[in-house]
Structure formats: C-alpha cells, structure tokens
Amino acid sequence: MGPFRVTGARLHGERRRNESLCDAGAGCAGQAPLAPFASLANLVLFLFLGAVGATATASTGAPTEPVRVTHVTDGDTLWVRGTEGTRRSVRLQGIDAPESCQPYGAQSREALLRRLDGQRVALRTRGRDDFQREIGDVRHRGEDIGAWLVANGHAWAQRFHGRPSPARYAKLEAQAREAHRGLWAEGSPMHPQEFRRRHGRCPR
Secondary structure, eight states: OHHHHHHHHHHHHHHHHHHHHHHTTOOBTTBOOOOTTOSHHHHHHHHHHHHHHHHHHHHHOSOOEEEEEEEEEETTEEEEEOTTOOEEEEEETTEEOOOTTSTTHHHHHHHHHHHHTTOEEEEEEEEEOTTOOEEEEEEETTEEHHHHHHHTTSSEEOEETTEESSHHHHHHHHHHHHHTOGGGGGSSOOOHHHHHHHHOOOOO
C-alpha cells in the first residue's frame, strides 16, 4: 500500500498541475484551451479597463502643438504654420467675433493681430468646421486667447441654442458688457450670427 499511495499522490498532483496549465489557456492533450473570456469575471474586468481607457483618452483630448501665427483673418480666425511647414486655418473655439464688414469687426481683428501676429502659440485642435478650418484652443504665454478676446470685449461667447457657452466665457462676456469694454461700448451690438443671417458672410 505504501508505494501505491505515493504513486497516487504524485499522479493527483501532476493532474492538478496539468489542469492549471489548461485553465491558463496553454492547452493540453484531449482538452482544448479555454477561450480568452471563458471567465465572466475576466470579461467584466476587460470591459471595465476598456471604459477607463476610453474615458482617459476623451478627457486628455488632442495634444498641444507649438505653431507660429502667420496671418489674422478676423477676430476669431487665424492662420498658423506648424513644425511640418504647412499653413493651416484655425477657428478659435468657443467664441464668435464680429464679421470683418460689420461694426467693430476691424477693431476685433486688430486686437488679435497686435497680440498674435508672428507669435509662437500653443494650439490644441478639437475638430473641423464646415469650411474645413481647424477648430481649436490657442494659448499665448499660457493665456487662453479666446477668454482674453471675450474679456476685453473683442468677441462674444459662442451661442448654442441661443445661450452662450462655455460658462466661463459667458461670465467673461457679462463682465465685459457691464464694463462697456470694446464692442459693448456701442450699446447693443448685433451678434455675428444675426448679422450673417441678415446679410450673409463678408467677402474675403
């Protein structure tokens, strides 16, 4: 009985080790490897980690790119040249400046021109508009240029369904209006959306 017991224990231990290898997906004779997500717990963990990764990517957004401003079209649109040497048109996100042919349009453009013409800025692209311009945030010496324009009365916070957005820009717009800065010195200037609806876009 002694030799049989030793042999049986060894065989039992060997079988348990082989089963562990099979469970790990290594495969074994007469038994197919388990599917990668045979375990419900593994599937749940995989989906959770995927969701966390997607959230992190969305919150991080596009990377910031150093570019140089080569031209200012109006108070919310400019041209930049990146490290690859290509010139691109950029529409500042979250703001709406007066059209170049409407009152205060020239002053708005001049303010942006004086601040950024020939300057190196940090651009974070968010997408493209209907005119294939890049839509993005621009920072100069660490300052958000969209916020700077709105705070000094050179632009409106962009409207979505009639309401200004983002909220931070809306607050800056209200402060500029109350202080009669820039375009708000005129009393009740026409919003660019309404101007475009009535008169169309200005010729370029």
